[in-house]
Amino acid sequence: MKKFVVFPETLDYQNFEQASVFLDACFLLTLLNDEDDRKPLALDILQRLQDSDGSRIVISNHIVTEVIHNIFKTIIRNVLYIKHRWDQTGVKPSETEMALLGDLGTANCLRQIILNHRKENMLNEFLTTGELYFNVDKLVKELKNNFPGFRDGLTQYYIKAVNTFINLKSDIEEMGFDVIIGSSTDFEYELALDFCSKFQLESYDAIHLVMAETNGCQYLITFDGDFNNDYYEENYNNVKIIMPAS
Structure with missing residues (x-):
């Protein structure tokens, strides 16, 4: 079992008290899809965070546009x-x-x-x-x-898409979370390029990991299996990856 990748069976051992958590696009889109079998897992994660005092949610501007x-x-x-x-x-x-x-x-x-x-x-x-x-x-x-x-x-379709995201953000905030929209700079861009080669990540995964780190997040929640690799395990330990579905 990988030390820095958190699977469902080890969630009970995580301390989410006052944690800052980065949500990726796949996780947010899962919350919107009633037909996605992973939605209960995503909701369970949010419930665990809600039960922990002071959890903070970070979403990057890249995630907003992608969603x-x-x-x-x-x-x-x-x-x-x-x-x-x-x-x-x-x-x-x-x-x-x-x-x-x-x-x-x-x-x-x-x-x-x-x-x-x-x-x-x-x-x-x-x-x-x-x-x-x-x-x-x-x-x-x-x-x-x-x-x-x-x-x-x-x-009309663009307006509905934007409003759907705004409503999702509001729903998360109504659960008691402070939702932060983070923006990238040249520093994040350069670090993401380094992460691409170091951890064999796609560019969008690399920028997500960088944005999680530079925004002080302890966790990044994703359904993306690309983070589950030996390069990440051996060379990086700043942000833990939570994968609700293993």
Whole structure:
């Protein structure tokens, strides 16, 4: 068992009193996804922190942008799912689903772009598997560039993505946590480059670890298995990695 990586079976031995904890994007997105089997594990971690006095939550500006972007893509996928199901079955969406669709012209344009690429099979498969294999970033970019008349309709989805993150942050604060949004400087950038080579981490994982350290965090909570490696174990002990799912 790795000394600096905390797995579920050793959580009871951790002292979270007045701890500063860095949350990564995967952890935050898990909190938002009711269908993610790991959500109860994420909630358990927050409950443990809540039961400890004075715990402080740190989220970096990189995490904020990553989470909002992923929320936005999820919204677009949901819009496509609802609109294609409606067109395929003729069954009108629920009131909640209609609110998510927003401007029907924009929703239809997103769907039509995929059809224009002769990828209706992807939409049909999406209905049965829940997995969409068409690149959402490419889809949105194509709408902006080729269908400017519907571009304003995307604003509703961006607003919803931002508000979803704001509400998540507020929910965490209402649990009694002081939530800090940290920003990186040239120093963090240089240190992250060093961490990339030293610990064989992807650049985004390296900057997360650096931001946790420079913001005085004792723990970084993640579902990312990249931190579980011998390079980290042998060369680094400033921040403990909590992996709720081993």
